[in-house]
Amino acid sequence: MFQYNIVGYARVSSREQAENFHALEQQIDRLESAGAEYVFVDVESGANPERHDYNKLIQLVENGAIEMVIATRWDRLTRNELVYLQLKNLFQYSAVKLKLLDQGEVDLNSAFGELSADLQALFAVHERRMLKERVCRGFEYKRKKKSAWGRQPWGYKSENEKYVIDRSRIICLLSQRPCNYQELSDLPNNSSLLVQGISKGEIAREAVEFFLQVRKGRDVLRYLYEKYGVSSKANNNDLLLTSQLLFWRSGQSFCEWIKNPVLRGHTAYNKYEPRNAQKRGNQKPPEEWEIHENTHPDERMLSDEEYCEVITIIEQNSRTMGTMDTRSQLTGLIICGECGGKCVNKNNQKYRYYGCRNSGIGCSNKKQIRLDFLEAKLFDVIIEKAHQFNGVDSTFKIKENPEDSLIIIKLKEQKQNLEKILQDHYNPTIKKAIDDLDLQIKKQISHSEVDDFSLSSAEEVLAYPYLTHLGFWYCLNTQERELIYHKLIKQIVVVDGEVTTIELKVNC
Known part of the structure; x- marks a missing residue:
């Protein structure tokens, strides 16, 4: 439970952090000197309300768990006018005080104090609008001059606003070391x-x-990782963002890199959809990019002939990556406990497995886990959790009792008639027919009710009584299991062929 009375909030954008490495450290020091017992920190745009520590702070204010919030200025809390209005209302109706070191203590309970806060916040919003205009003008100017734009692809740097191959020496191999080193x-x-x-x-x-x-992109990574002694760990930053000798995180990211127009001597603009306050826009298809050709022809790393061969290879690989027949219902939910990467489905003639996509290219978690063993463990965890919800009031209701459907009634009648015959004279064939009918009944019940899960919450799904029966799970097909899994499971962590953690999307 949070036990601090005075907390601070510090924020810098990624751009501010890059321009002044000590900006965040200086904010934190000022807040602590002003009496903050704990400081929440975000490195994110002030226009984005979905900031991790900011939302934690807002929750404490809503709960009245603290007495005072300290920040340096309004723009550290928000640069969004709508968020400002929500924030102002929150502080007005709570008992929590707000103090801004560069603008004084905020009095939102008087007309003059509220006006002063409105003007300060308005200037913060205005400053953000001016910044966006300057960025847009700068972008148009660079595009007109065909200058290098954005982050340079690995192996390149920007000199005099042009892309050039990065020829600065960064590593020596032990095999090159002189005898008298x-x-x-x-x-x-x-x-x-x-x-x-x-x-x-x-x-x-x-x-x-x-x-x-x-x-194969993965084979390239395996070769580079082994030659240069690079390993992939869960606590590493994006391997493409670091200045150290770290390579691409996956074969897919390598293939995206090798298709970059910069490698062929071209510069691309307008690669992304317009950005909103919450996140950067999605990347457009390459055919919609604005490409200026031969902006740095002497710094090409890939010829046109090589590029055509690269595209042919990537297209051939994508066609053989998998089909609907090899689809597995847990893809996207299983995490490698060693490197933090996603685990992928790997099949042989008899079984399906999940293994780390980075195994052999920097991750030591090479042992795979069989899908049937993984699901057996998963069933136990979900059934145990479902027992906790059994009998709890839930808004989840079956629209109609599937056992009253005409198909199931007829199947039950057939089963009862065969059971009467079996009582008079035992026959293995009749016994097998009864078992088959029983399985059909269970499947009909399962299939008709699983359809109602699509609009239900994780808690509502867990309250469904049939989830506590192991037989229910083995009556589901792949698509039905996938629906329930993605409703209930947050992530599954696997290490050395064993499940270490199964985290569900429920609070209790």
Whole structure:
């Protein structure tokens, strides 16, 4: 339970953090000096209301669990006019005080204090609008000059607003180390006696050439990870965003990189849909990009002929990745406990398995888990949780009793007639027919009722009584299991072929 009376809130945008690395640290220090016992922190746009620590802070204010909130300015709390109005109403009707270090203590209970707060917030919103205009004008200017735009693809950097191959040396292999390396330890790094090392550009070109040979993105990653000693860990940042010697996180991300127009000497603009306050717009299809050709022809890493071969390889691989017959209902829900990556479905002639997509290319979690073993464990967990909900009042109601349907009534009549015959004279064939009818009845009940789950919450699904019966689960087909799984399961963590955690979407 939260036990602090005075809390602070600090926020910087990603752009502010990049321009001034100590900006966030300075805010936190000021807030703590002003009496904040705990500081909530976000690195996110002030126009986005869906900030992790911001929402935690708002919940504490709503619950009256704190006495005062301290921030440096209004724009640290929000740059969104609608969110400001909600925030103002929240502080007006709660007993929590608000103090802004650069603008004084906020008095929202008087007309003048409210006007002052409105003007301060209005200036924050106005500043954001001006910033957006400057960014748009800057974008149009860069596009007119055909300048490098956005984050450079791996292996490139921007010089004089043009893309150039990154030729700065970043690593030396042990195999290149001279025999007398200990005698050279005191020499400066730029000494001609030292091995100069390998650049990102050289490694990127090496990746292109190896891909054209092996024709698989995962094989390229495996080769690079082993050669340069890179590993994939769950606490790493995006491997493409770091300046260290880290490569692509998956074969798919490598394929997206190798298709980038920059590698062919072109510059692409308008790659994304318009951004809203919550998130960046989705990426448009490549045919809708605005591409300016030959903006840096002397810095090409991929020829036109090689690019055509790359596209052919990727299309061939995508056609053989899988079919509807190999679809598995748990895809997207299973997480590798070693690297944090998603586990993918891997089949052989007899069984289906799930394994880490990064196994063998930086992740040591190589052992797979059989789907039937995983589901057996999952059934136990869901059945145990469903027992807790059994008998609890729920708004989930079956629209009509499926056992009253004409099909099920007829099946039950057939079963009863056969049971009477079996009482007089035992016959294995009749016994098997009764079992088959019983299974058909269960399937009819299961299929008719599972359809009602599509609009139900996880709690409502768990309150359904048949979930506590193991036989119910084995009567469901793949699509019905998938519906229930994605309603109930938040994630499943697997390590070394064993399930370590099953997290459901319920609160109790």
